[in-house]
Amino acid sequence: MDAHVNDGGSLRFNTIGKVFPGVKALSDISFVAHPGTVHALMGENGAGKSTLLKILGGAYIPDSGNVQIGERTMAFRCAADSIDSGVAVIHQELHLVPEMTVAENLLLGHMPARYGMVNRSAMERRATELLKDLAAEIDPRTRLGSLSLGQRQLVEIAKAMSRNAHVIAFDEPTSSLSAREIDRLMTIIGKLRDDGKVVLYVSHRMEEIFRICDAVTVFKDGRFVRTFEQIDRLDQDQLVTCMVGRDIQDIYNYRPRDRQGEALRAEGLLGPGLNEAVSFNVYKGEVLGFFGLVGAGRTELLRLLSGLDRVKAGQLFLEGQPLNLKSPRDAIAAGVLLCPEDRKKEGIVPLASVAENINISARSRHAALGCLITAQWERENADRQIRALKVKTPSPDQPIMFLSGGNQQKVILGRWLSLPMKVLLLDEPTRGIDIGAKSEIYQIIHNLAANGIAVIVVSSDLMEVIGISDRILVMSEGALTGELTREQADEARLLQLALPRTRG
Amino acid sequence: MSVQQEMVAAPKPHINMRRFLDDWVMLLAAFALFILCAVFVDHFLSPLNMRGLGLAISTTGIAACTMLYCLASGHFDLSVGSVIACAGVVAAVVMRDTDSVFLGVSAALAMGLTVGLINGIVIAKLRINALITTLATMQIVRGLAYIFSDGKAVGVMHEDFFVFGSGQLFGVPVPILITILCFVFFGWLLNYTTYGRNTMAIGGNREAALLAGVNVDRTQIIIFAVHGLVGALAGVILASRMTSGQPMMGQGFELTVISACVLGGVSLSGGIGMIRHVIAGVLILAIIENAMNLKNIDTFYQYVIRGTILLLAVIIDRMKRR
Numbered sequence: 001m002d003a004h005v006n007d008g009g010s011l012r013f014n015t016i017g018k019v020f021p022g023v024k025a026l027s028d029i030s031f032v033a034h035p036g037t038v039h040a041l042m043g044e045n046g047a048g049k050s051t052l053l054k055i056l057g058g059a060y061i062p063d064s065g066n067v068q069i070g071e072r073t074m075a076f077r078c079a080a081d082s083i084d085s086g087v088a089v090i091h092q093e094l095h096l097v098p099e100m101t102v103a104e105n106l107l108l109g110h111m112p113a114r115y116g117m118v119n120r121s122a123m124e125r126r127a128t129e130l131l132k133d134l135a136a137e138i139d140p141r142t143r144l145g146s147l148s149l150g151q152r153q154l155v156e157i158a159k160a161m162s163r164n165a166h167v168i169a170f171d172e173p174t175s176s177l178s179a180r181e182i183d184r185l186m187t188i189i190g191k192l193r194d195d196g197k198v199v200l201y202v203s204h205r206m207e208e209i210f211r212i213c214d215a216v217t218v219f220k221d222g223r224f225v226r227t228f229e230q231i232d233r234l235d236q237d238q239l240v241t242c243m244v245g246r247d248i249q250d251i252y253n254y255r256p257r258d259r260q261g262e263a264l265r266a267e268g269l270l271g272p273g274l275n276e277a278v279s280f281n282v283y284k285g286e287v288l289g290f291f292g293l294v295g296a297g298r299t300e301l302l303r304l305l306s307g308l309d310r311v312k313a314g315q316l317f318l319e320g321q322p323l324n325l326k327s328p329r330d331a332i333a334a335g336v337l338l339c340p341e342d343r344k345k346e347g348i349v350p351l352a353s354v355a356e357n358i359n360i361s362a363r364s365r366h367a368a369l370g371c372l373i374t375a376q377w378e379r380e381n382a383d384r385q386i387r388a389l390k391v392k393t394p395s396p397d398q399p400i401m402f403l404s405g406g407n408q409q410k411v412i413l414g415r416w417l418s419l420p421m422k423v424l425l426l427d428e429p430t431r432g433i434d435i436g437a438k439s440e441i442y443q444i445i446h447n448l449a450a451n452g453i454a455v456i457v458v459s460s461d462l463m464e465v466i467g468i469s470d471r472i473l474v475m476s477e478g479a480l481t482g483e484l485t486r487e488q489a490d491e492a493r494l495l496q497l498a499l500p501r502t503r504g
Numbered sequence: 505m506s507v508q509q510e511m512v513a514a515p516k517p518h519i520n521m522r523r524f525l526d527d528w529v530m531l532l533a534a535f536a537l538f539i540l541c542a543v544f545v546d547h548f549l550s551p552l553n554m555r556g557l558g559l560a561i562s563t564t565g566i567a568a569c570t571m572l573y574c575l576a577s578g579h580f581d582l583s584v585g586s587v588i589a590c591a592g593v594v595a596a597v598v599m600r601d602t603d604s605v606f607l608g609v610s611a612a613l614a615m616g617l618t619v620g621l622i623n624g625i626v627i628a629k630l631r632i633n634a635l636i637t638t639l640a641t642m643q644i645v646r647g648l649a650y651i652f653s654d655g656k657a658v659g660v661m662h663e664d665f666f667v668f669g670s671g672q673l674f675g676v677p678v679p680i681l682i683t684i685l686c687f688v689f690f691g692w693l694l695n696y697t698t699y700g701r702n703t704m705a706i707g708g709n710r711e712a713a714l715l716a717g718v719n720v721d722r723t724q725i726i727i728f729a730v731h732g733l734v735g736a737l738a739g740v741i742l743a744s745r746m747t748s749g750q751p752m753m754g755q756g757f758e759l760t761v762i763s764a765c766v767l768g769g770v771s772l773s774g775g776i777g778m779i780r781h782v783i784a785g786v787l788i789l790a791i792i793e794n795a796m797n798l799k800n801i802d803t804f805y806q807y808v809i810r811g812t813i814l815l816l817a818v819i820i821d822r823m824k825r826r
Contacts, residue, residue: 308715332717346715349708351775360705361717364698371697415716 009070010034011167011198016065018051025051026222029065033215035166038189038199040209040231042239043219044434049202052219053169056200057089058082069167087167088160092175092432093344094152096159098145103127105144106159130158134188150181150294157188168192169200174208175431178293179495186212204434206236207463218242240435251439252467253446259470260284261319263454264305264336264423268314273300275478277314282423282454287445289469290458292498297478298458299341302425305456306338307331318422332361335422339412339429341458347412348400355382355396357411362418385414390440406430406437413444423454430464442468462491474498530768530784530817537788541795548798555677559745561790562679563588566738567761568782569690570731575765576694577727578707578774579634583623584735585757586645587616589750591739593649595665596658596749605664613736619645620732624725642758649751658749669744679741686734691779703727707774763810764789767817788813 016029026048033039041049054060056067058076067074069085076082082089096105103123104111112122127140136154144152153173160168170189174182189212192199201213209216210231216239218225225242228234240251265281274297282288290298303309305316307325316323318334325331331338340346348357359378364370366377382396389410393403400408409429416424426445430438445468449455459465465472466489474482474497482497541548567584574581591612599608619641626637660666671678694700702723705713714720743749768785770777792813796806 306715328715329717329719338715340715345709346711349705349712349775351708352705356701356705360701360713363701367698371699373696373698373701375696 008035008166008196011200012068013052014065014068016052016055016062016067018048018055018060018062026055026062029219029224031217031224031227033167033198033200033217035198036193036196037214038193038201038212040213040216041200041202041219042204042209042216043225044436047219047434048222049219050171051222053089053091053171053200053202056082056087056167056169057091058087083163083165086163086165087169088163088165089169090153090156090160090171090173092172094149094156096144096152096156098143100144101141102131102138102144102147102155103140105155106130106140106162108159110162126162127158130162131155133161134158135184148295149176150178153177153181153185165197167198167200169202171202172204172432173201174203174205176294178295182208204432204438205461206239209239210234210236251435251442252464253439253442254468255446255450257285257446257450257470259286260452262317263319264323264456265317265320266305266314267317269301269304269311269316270313271300271304271311272309273297273303273478276480278480279314280473280480280483282456284422284452284454285449286470287449287455287457287468289465289472290456290475291462291465291472291494292458292460292475293500294460295477296475296498298475299427300478301475302338302427302456302458305331305423306336306425308338332419335420336425337416337419337421337423338425339409339416339427341427341431343405343408343412348408350401351399353397354386354391354393354400354403354411355379357400358382358385358396358414358418361415365419381418385411385417388417389414389444404437406433406441409433409441410437410444413441421448421453423456424448425456425458427458428460429457430459430461438464462494466491466494476500526769527778527780530788531780534784534787534791537791541791545795545798548795553794553798557790557794558680558683559677560794561786562683563738563742563757564761564764564790565683565782565786566686566741567731567735567757568764568786569686569779570727570734571758571761571765572690572694572770572777572779572782573700573703573727574634574731575762575770575772576707576774576777577703577724578710579627579724579727580638580762581623581728581731582635582638582758583619583642583645584731584761585754586642586649587619587732587735588739588742588754588757589752590619590645590649590652591616591736592743592746592749592753593653593658593751594749595740595743596660597652599660599662599665600658603662605662608662608665609668609740612740613733616732616734616736616739617729618732620729620735621725623732624728627728628721628724638758646751646755653749653751655751657751660743660747660749665744666747667744668741669746679745682737682741687779687783694777694779699723699726704775704777707771707776709775760789763814767814 011033013029013031016026018026029052043049051060055062058079058081061077067076074085106127107123112119112126124140131138131140134154134157136151136158138147138151138154144155173185177185189199201209203209213231215227215229216231217227261284263282263284267279268277269279270277278301292298304311307328307330318336323334355378359381362381363373363378366374368374386393386396391407391410391414393407400411403411430441445455445457457465457468470486472484472489472494473480474494476498477500484493547553571581571584594615595608595612598611599605623638623641626632627634668678673681694703702713702718705718706720706723710720764785765782766772766785767788768781768783770781789810792809793806796809
């Protein structure tokens, strides 16, 4: 293991290449990240950032090239090699055990033990130390599963610190964090930088990159484009153009539309996750944004609107008629369709092909006698949706789990576009998706609205929600706190409405 | 050249080869095994042996057709052995008491359907783990088989009943014909009906299937109901071959059926499975057992060999997926 000990120097990628069957994920990647800097890694999805991180973390072995830390060339054959060499990768999907306590998770793999018997008090003491370094008020004895996503992420970071990591890579760390948690994370990253670590920061969020990063490397289509060493000299548009290779003017694609009749109305709605009765309506041809912090109750509201949860009180109306939903099937039959927040858990059938995932909901309508599959329709519909939504896939039969997040999201949209739609509910539709794909999704949203569909978009991205909505409703702590039109909307007012009232 | 273009230009045979192997390797192995036995084992190809092999495949094969759906949807069914025994007993008892083959067979099938429905409803609506549910029904149904038969084999006197087990059509024994029919029908059902595709979706990601509008509960209930019905059919055929309903038979049978499916390539965690996997697994297990019998290998050793083969198959399957 001696060969793996690093000397605290720069992180260097030398001509790294990686090929998967049918896809050249990375080719000839070379760049340097220096200690005491936060180095951003940007690029569209499919550009190769995740693959590079997986190589850094030891999950993949590069087909060519190598990773160098300081003077030593590393040859990671597994995750343990990478960790032992002082590399920590904080992934989007946290690798923690929900059923175990925070302390157990923190020290997993190197619990203080004597003759195999775990020393619990020593474990809890060490855990408390680690958590204190991050100023995280978490009791090490709590079950990890009961913590919020933001808190779990802190545990993951503390875990990395416990291994004396010198290189720390963050993969889309803020997608599920509240504003306060993001601030805390930024502070921690600043501290890591001041401690002389090499911090890699993969993100799509421009504000954060400009806020915390010192340098940025851009990838495109598996190739290295360039590294900008001084980010303060950089202009945002320049960066986007570099990433996308084309000018993105106005990524939000907003164009004013005519509002038509009322599509959906909720009166006095109460259900799981809502603390006060919610009443609102949305019109055909309108894009209604729901802003709020994580935990505000927006996802829960969507669950009620889509039939996943039962309404406890109040009434829903679809085009003026009462709508009573007992299951998602009822909602789908009514034309109220939901794209869930967690694509992996609730959206895609990972082992199935892109075509299967597209056709799953609409197929019974086109099946003879309601059950015999019509191969022609299946083929044509899959091709149609793939083309219309510009899904990047080698073939319709490709298992969907090999597609990037953005393309998976498009497939789920394609699933709903195969059905008659009245109201489309989107829960964080562009989370974890690169700028290019985001822009395409915004275009799709606007096209749908222009065709008379009522679109409800739940988003925690302030700029996004202001950019695409006709009206914005704000939720906080399970209740509606305010409504703003597009003209009235500005960041300060929205944030104010979104913040919990008790702590302001 | 962008990744998009590279993806399209990349050698397509690469992906297809992998998938082709995944889909067909076990079936090819079964055929290879058949040929090996034909060459190296005496009397393997004799008409008598072939007939015996075919009959041996029939019971497992019929039950495996529907076990495929249970496994593909992410569940188990441990009650099938008991259902087979009870079906034979019910058929025999009803035929003895009513003198009607029709009533006997119908009663047996109805029993299988009922057990299946109970399994399905408990698993789907009450959300009880399939393993535990079917473990319970396995014991209950076995007990009922003993009760209905008073603990002893119940002989069948009606000649008409024997057509199921001993009859022939165009020289092919009826059980083998029924098995082939089941393979074809359930294979078709899986690929060409919404029911089949929904089954795969539920096994792949139940939450996603539910949100996508699949009637998950109803599909699951149907899966178990059909499995119970078809299990009863296998039991009727078996009883016909043995000319009696025997309450003690089929113990451990469910494990054989599941082994056959998994050996052939059906995933235990759901979402993966095709009829050719079932055919391959059933063939391989039956051929090996048949060959071992011809070679006079001790039954006890046969257990060890069967288990080892299953373990190897699962390990190879796991390695393939990496």
